[in-house]
Amino acid sequence: MIFDCSTLSASTLYPLLAGTVVPRPIAWVSTVDATGRSNLAPFSFFQLVSDAPPTLMISVNRKADGQAKDTSVNVQATQQLIVHLVSPSQLALMNASAANFATGASEIDALQIPTVAATMVKPPRLADSVVSFECELVSLTPYPADQPSCDIILAKVLCLHIDDALLGPDHRLKHDQIDWLYRLGGQWYGHSQQQDNFQLARPASAEAALAAAAN
16 A cells, blocks of 8 residues: 555654654653753654764654744753663653653653763763763754754764673673663554574675575
8 A cells, every 4th residue: 555645644644654664762861941950751753873973863743732842942942961761671750751741840850760960961861771872962953944843953972871781891782781662653662672683794795795695
């Protein structure tokens, strides 16, 4: 079946797009507003887009009335944010922080989530997060420009915190120990540590790729 995007509403397209472009890692983003009040919210339109400079992308959907969410407003005001990756043990708190809290309310305070001071930015860092990225804003672009449905944030990573348990003696990641929650379609979630995960080396050459494909 072919779906012509030009003939479908956003509410019809969303489950088709968000349910097929999966899995999507979850960015649990902490910010502060101009007066220092904290905000915490999860976003699954999220990805690494560059390693030089190290840059993350987060798309923050607008509210139903077209207004920007607190995360976008705060990032625009302070130019700073922290992106946390979410472990399965944090599922309940992450989901709770997605609720529609009042503008200016602190999900961190309301949910009594432990935090520590960040190293290079003002937003608080979640104490139980095993990986987090302290970032500064590169750009915030309302999209599409004529009638924005989201704000696309590019954020440069200033430093990252990785729990020692995920690192080997050579500071390389222990990929078999990493377990992140990810978003599927609808109300479906999953996590990255599965028994059928596997390693696969990139072909050394085009000739090697052709030989492998022929077998």
